Amino acid sequence: MMIVMKPAATEEEVQAVVERVHSVGARAHVIYGDELTVIGAIGDAEHVARLELESTPGVDHMVPISKPYKLASSQIKHGQRTVLDIAGRKIGGDHFAMIAGPCTIESREQTLETARIVAAAGATLFRGGAYKPRTSPYAFGGLGQEGLHLLAEAREQTGLPIVTEVMDARDLEAVIEVADVIQVGARNMQNYTLLSEIGRCGCPALIKRGLSSTLEELLMAAEYILKEGNESVMICERGIRTFETAYRFTLDLMAIPVLKELTHLPVIVDPSHAAGRRDLVLPMSLAAAAAGADGIIVEVHPNPDEAICDAAQQLRADEFAGYLERVLASAAVAGKALSTDVSIAG
Ligand code: PEP
Numbered sequence: 001m002m003i004v005m006k007p008a009a010t011e012e013e014v015q016a017v018v019e020r021v022h023s024v025g026a027r028a029h030v031i032y033g034d035e036l037t038v039i040g041a042i043g044d045a046e047h048v049a050r051l052e053l054e055s056t057p058g059v060d061h062m063v064p065i066s067k068p069y070k071l072a073s074s075q076i077k078h079g080q081r082t083v084l085d086i087a088g089r090k091i092g093g094d095h096f097a098m099i100a101g102p103c104t105i106e107s108r109e110q111t112l113e114t115a116r117i118v119a120a121a122g123a124t125l126f127r128g129g130a131y132k133p134r135t136s137p138y139a140f141g142g143l144g145q146e147g148l149h150l151l152a153e154a155r156e157q158t159g160l161p162i163v164t165e166v167m168d169a170r171d172l173e174a175v176i177e178v179a180d181v182i183q184v185g186a187r188n189m190q191n192y193t194l195l196s197e198i199g200r201c202g203c204p205a206l207i208k209r210g211l212s213s214t215l216e217e218l219l220m221a222a223e224y225i226l227k228e229g230n231e232s233v234m235i236c237e238r239g240i241r242t243f244e245t246a247y248r249f250t251l252d253l254m255a256i257p258v259l260k261e262l263t264h265l266p267v268i269v270d271p272s273h274a275a276g277r278r279d280l281v282l283p284m285s286l287a288a289a290a291a292g293a294d295g296i297i298v299e300v301h302p303n304p305d306e307a308i309c310d311a312a313q314q315l316r317a318d319e320f321a322g323y324l325e326r327v328l329a330s331a332a333v334a335g336k337a338l339s340t341d342v343s344i345a346g
């Protein structure tokens with residue numbers, strides 16, 4: 001249930017409503033907008049039905065949230081979009097993010113070289129996997145802790161915030177020492193205990209759509225993180241499994257405008273894993289940016305042909321600056337530009 005306060009409602013009136021919500025066993029989620037304050041009452045439907053707040057001072061009206069995801073729903077924000085601040089880089093609203101880096105952290109040289117190149121070109125965040133979900137249990141699973149150290153060094157040298165995946169809650173503590181954004185991989189999108197742990201740890205999260213997940217399932221996964229009080233969540237379309245075999249997955253471009261209708265959270269697109277082919281990454285990035293994506297997460301490697309993982313899809317680092325320039329022209333069509341309000345280095 002959403003409780004919309006009157007424009008002139010006082011803070012005391014807001015707090016009285018919050019207390020009333022708690023008293024029926026529900027959670028109160030207060031959103032202070034430019035003109036209105038809205039309080040989301042989240043909990044058991046029976047509890048929420050007992051609220052009866054219509055004639056409470058300061059309350060204007062109540063609107064039920066019809067979607068099964070509540071905190072992720074655009075209804076709760078009354079049309080406002082969430083803008084995340086990742087170490088000074090804004091993502092969402094008019095702010096476009098370019099998250100770039102190798103699939104896998106392989107070595108010090110490969111990591112630092114890629115980080116320097118993407119930072120110099122103007123990337124917003126640096127990505128790289130230290131813990132890699134691999135289809136084959138015999139494939140390289142990442143450098144683990146050593147990879148995290150290399151990511152920390154890349155951050156120190158370039159100032160770029162780090163996005164890296166956590167696969168197991170047991171590694172969460174070590175990962176959040178380094179990560180500015182935790183990535184939840186497509187294969188873990190419905191790992192609900194991991195999602196709740198990430199929600200509790202408070203580190204911003206980027207959650208990727210499962211290979212065969214609906215948009216509603218994706219938003220319910222985001223809800224697990226939001227429910228724990230962690231409001232810094234981005235969602236990512238990375239291609240879904242269809243009958244087509246000419247490319248690795250099918251990039252669901254329609255998900256971009258539809259997700260933006262359903263949720264206030266920033267919507268990121270990963271053309272690399274969808275395509276599985278380098279030549280498709282630019283056209284899909286252009287299309288995603290023009291369709292209103294809030295950012296792109298893309299794989300870049302100094303020498304992709306020798307990459308340990310995802311060799312066929314990683315962009316060549318020396319082509320990244322040209323790629324970014326073209327993607328930004330496309331983002332501009334949708335009214336977005338890179339966040340320039342960068343207040344950190346290291
Ligand atoms: C990745 O980004 O490195 C990755 C493995 O992606 P996904 O979970 O989307 O397959």
Ligand code: MN
Pocket residue numbers: 103104273299309310
């Ligand atoms: Mn990859």
